[in-house]
Amino acid sequence: MTTVRPAIPRAGSALGAATACYALAMSVFGTTTSLFLADEAGAGPGRVGLYFVLCAVVSVGLGLTVGRWSDRLADRRSVLVLAALAGVAGAGGFALVREYALVCATGALLGGLANTYASQVFAYARELSELTGRSLARGTAAVRAVFSAGWVLGPPAGLLLLARTGFGTLYASLAALLLLAALLARMVLPRVPRTKTPPTKLCHVLAQVPRRTWLLLGAATAVNVADQMYLIALAPYVTRELGLSPALVGVLAGTCAALEIPLLIGVGRLAARLGEERLARAAAVLAVAFFALVPFAASGPSLLLLQVPNALWTAVLVSLPMVLVQREVPGGAGTAAALFSATFPVAQLISGTLTGLVATGTGYGGTFWCGAALCALACVLLRARRAA
Incomplete structure (x- = not known):
């Protein structure tokens, strides 16, 4: 414990920075995807709705599967890196692809994997709180506050960038933000020692x-x-x-x-x-x-x-x-x-x-x-x- 406590400020700052990069990127995704589908992929209202239904279904399954798998690993940071890199690939796909079927596949699979970053951040925050003796409620609320800040700043900045540069540059910028989130998770976040859970079926x-x-x-x-x-x-x-x-x-x-x-x-x-x-x-x-x-x-x-x-x-x-x-x-x-x-x-x-x-x-x-x-x-x- 004595070796962990000096790293608390750095851990909190690093976690906040990684979460902020992710929150900013995903808030822009959330506010521009419908417009992208309609203007770039030529999707009507029905197909726009179908895309979000497909993404929601895939997100539930992937979230529970990745969550259970992550508990078997000795280091949760690797899951954060994987999720962020999936977001990088998904944003890169949106920057290049315009075919509706490919957009659906990219958004559902890679976007679903990227969405697991959020739940894994809260899992990491819980383990960090347990290790350092800090309040779990305060740690969770602080991470939530970073997400809220992302939704305050991200959409207006993203829409401004979209108006000036177009979807290609916008999604390339989001890929860079998510890549930074992956790097912070791998290189700056401290490793939290933990015990792996036994391989039990999710059901x-x-x-x-x-x-x-x-x-x-x-x-x-x-x-x-x-x-x-x-x-x-x-x-x-x-x-x-x-x-x-x-x-x-x-x-x-x-x-x-x-x-x-x-x-x-x-x-x-x-x-x-x-x-x-x-x-x-x-x-x-x-x-x-x-x-x-x-x-x-x-x-x-x-x-x-x-x-x-x-x-x-x-x-x-x-x-x-x-x-x-x-x-x-x-x-x-x-x-x-x-x-x-x-x-x-x-x-x-x-x-x-x-x-x-x-x-x-x-x-x-x-x-x-x-x-x-x-x-x-x-x-x-x-x-x-x-x-x-």
């Missing part, structure tokens, strides 16, 4: 997950679906139903992400005072209130004001459930982190279909009531954990 590991953890994963999926529905419906709701400027949508998203950063830093301390379970339940209740209030916000200032509770519940529910899952899931940190991360692509699959059905019947404002109902379901599931 056996999932069968050992406690019932209360499945309830938590169900709650996390519910709030993720609500959040995805909000992100999908926000732009058409603001521009078509309220008749406000499209620029407001970017302001709302950027404000929420910016507010999340300091809130995420404080989540660990707040959880230590109030208790992690109690804080998670309170955040779910706040999420219900937020979604129920959105349909009544008919102006820019009122929508902007609502980003404060939006950032608060998001900061809690994107970090604390990860901490709880990592403590409760048997096996290694990689499997636990991958299991929680799987809730995001699953939510992506559900939210697209649900938003289409609800918006068709009630308008985009109705999707927010659906989000409130989903968060209420999360409250019930979190409450049920107390008796499980």
